[in-house]
Amino acid sequence: MPRRPPSARALAVQVLRQIDQRRGFSNRILAEHLAGSELARRDRGLVTALVYGVLRHRGRLDALIDRVATRPAGLRGRTRELLRVAVFELRELGHPPHAAISEATRLCRELEGGGGLAAATQAILSTIASEGEALDAALADGRPLDVLERRWSIPRWLGGRWIKRLGPERALARGRVLAEAPPVEVRVDLGRTSAAEVAAELRARDPAASVEVIDGQPQALRIRGGGDPSRLPGFDAGLFSVQALGSQQPARMLGPRPGERILDACAGMGTKTLQIAELMGRRGLLVAADLSAARVAEHAAIRRRGGLEVEGFELRSVVGDLCEATIAGVDEDAPFDGVLVDAPCTGLGDIARHPELRWTRTYDDIGERAALQRRLLEASWPRVRAGGRLVYAVCSLEPEEGEALVAAFVRERGLRVAEEATWTPEEHGCDGFYLARIEGGS
Ligand SMILES: C[S@@+](CC[C@H](N)C(=O)[O-])C[C@H]1O[C@@H](n2cnc3c(N)ncnc32)[C@H](O)[C@@H]1O
Numbered sequence: 001m002p003r004r005p006p007s008a009r010a011l012a013v014q015v016l017r018q019i020d021q022r023r024g025f026s027n028r029i030l031a032e033h034l035a036g037s038e039l040a041r042r043d044r045g046l047v048t049a050l051v052y053g054v055l056r057h058r059g060r061l062d063a064l065i066d067r068v069a070t071r072p073a074g075l076r077g078r079t080r081e082l083l084r085v086a087v088f089e090l091r092e093l094g095h096p097p098h099a100a101i102s103e104a105t106r107l108c109r110e111l112e113g114g115g116g117l118a119a120a121t122q123a124i125l126s127t128i129a130s131e132g133e134a135l136d137a138a139l140a141d142g143r144p145l146d147v148l149e150r151r152w153s154i155p156r157w158l159g160g161r162w163i164k165r166l167g168p169e170r171a172l173a174r175g176r177v178l179a180e181a182p183p184v185e186v187r188v189d190l191g192r193t194s195a196a197e198v199a200a201e202l203r204a205r206d207p208a209a210s211v212e213v214i215d216g217q218p219q220a221l222r223i224r225g226g227g228d229p230s231r232l233p234g235f236d237a238g239l240f241s242v243q244a245l246g247s248q249q250p251a252r253m254l255g256p257r258p259g260e261r262i263l264d265a266c267a268g269m270g271t272k273t274l275q276i277a278e279l280m281g282r283r284g285l286l287v288a289a290d291l292s293a294a295r296v297a298e299h300a301a302i303r304r305r306g307g308l309e310v311e312g313f314e315l316r317s318v319v320g321d322l323c324e325a326t327i328a329g330v331d332e333d334a335p336f337d338g339v340l341v342d343a344p345c346t347g348l349g350d351i352a353r354h355p356e357l358r359w360t361r362t363y364d365d366i367g368e369r370a371a372l373q374r375r376l377l378e379a380s381w382p383r384v385r386a387g388g389r390l391v392y393a394v395c396s397l398e399p400e401e402g403e404a405l406v407a408a409f410v411r412e413r414g415l416r417v418a419e420e421a422t423w424t425p426e427e428h429g430c431d432g433f434y435l436a437r438i439e440g441g442s
Contacts, residue, residue, distance in 0.1 A: 008039060008047045013081045015047065020081075026354065026356040034047065056358075061083075063149075075117075079112055153358060178425050183222045184229060188240045191282075199221055210224045221240075245430035249423055253437050254279075260284045261336045262286050262336055263289065266344065269298035272340060273286065273288040276340065277306055288317050289317075291322070318330060335386075338389050338390070345396040347395055348397065374409070381413070392438060396434065406436045415438055415441050
């Protein structure tokens with residue numbers, strides 16, 4: 001008999017197991033599994049919602065399961081994962097209890113064979129279905145470190161750091177915001193259109209979506225409840241790009257001007273590269289370098305969408321290690337007016353969009369990343385011309401990767417921080433970003 005393809009819930013369990021075992025990025029592992037699946041579009045959406053939701057709420061889901069299970073330690077591996085999926089459906093998606101419980105029990109029987117686990121699964125889920133409200137309320141009550149861990153799914157090592165640095169109230173507020181599914185944010189190319197025009201296009205296509213302008217951010221729109229904006233014609237024409245609000249700030253702080261020579265030193269797939277090109281009015285030289293050839297290959301997409309093949313503008317995409325004395329394609333004798341170092345980081349400021357980082361990052365990663373960031377900063381500064389500026393940015397709010405690192409760097413070199421900003425989930429409702437503009441000493 002041909003094997004039945006996995007249901008959306010079974011696929012979500014497989015993906016979650018893989019993320020845990022490979023300690024990999026959720027978007028990549030999810031995409032791999034969805035590419036090979038025969039699921040309908042609606043079910044693919046459900047798999048994505050289950051995977052991201054479970055990762056975002058894992059600490060809380062485990063706390064609920066552990067409170068009602070007779071032998072919580074026996075619920076491991078796939079059984080634990082499918083319980084998390086079902087509890088997430090009950091508590092966050094509001095799925096009818098009978099559907100979530102019977103599917104989880106059936107899956108448990110299928111994956112683990114007969115025996116006690118399926119019966120335990122059914123019993124645990126039935127209790128959570130009827131007492132979930134009170135159980136959740138109990139998780140929100142207690143010492144801040146416990147609440148962060150059990151209600152807002154922030155690992156203890158990270159929660160402890162936040163409480164010490166920010167105080168309990170702000171740490172709890174951060175945890176609460178990061179547990180929510182983030183909105184989609186887009187950046188509009190103000191040289192070619194306006195946020196109002198893009199908002200009108202978005203609303204016309206998707207009347208159910210809420211499209212908001214953001215105070216003080218004329219280039220940004222925040223969308224909730226709509227479809228995928230990259231399917232709209234304006235996206236293909238480069239009139240707007242999908243980019244989180246915090247991530248929109250480094251290029252704005254760099255302030256590239258038409259005709260300048262700019263280096264985007266850790267360009268990745270080029271999200272900020274395109275933003276810089278737009279701010280330069282597509283005039284001047286923009287060198288976009290990255291260590292990863294695969295990411296640099298993606299620059300073809302921004303060239304096409306952004307209309308970057310124009311006279312008077314050169315986008316030079318190069319693969320190279322910034323820490324090397326020379327990079328092919330970068331004339332080291334002609335330093336840049338501005339350099340952006342969007343450094344590789346722990347990503348701990350953006351765990352709403354990358355929720356697996358809650359569980360895959362460790363305390364040691366902060367020090368390891370900070371050492372690399374320091375090397376990248378040291379290697380980048382000599383590439384700035386006298387009187388020029390460098391913007392350093394990370395999507396982490398841990399001070400070792402941000403303000404402490406920059407303060408030590410400028411102190412040792414006799415430089416100055418001309419501008420510094422921290423975008424936080426609790427204050428700005430966005431991805432967390434630290435950024436600083438460094439200039440020569442006075
Ligand atoms: C935070 S990501 C950059 C994201 C990108 N700026 C964007 O807006 O999409 C950091 C990038 O630094 C690159 N990187 C890491 N070490 C590097 C090095 N030694 N030299 C150049 N790039 C490096 C990584 O490949 C990664 O793409």
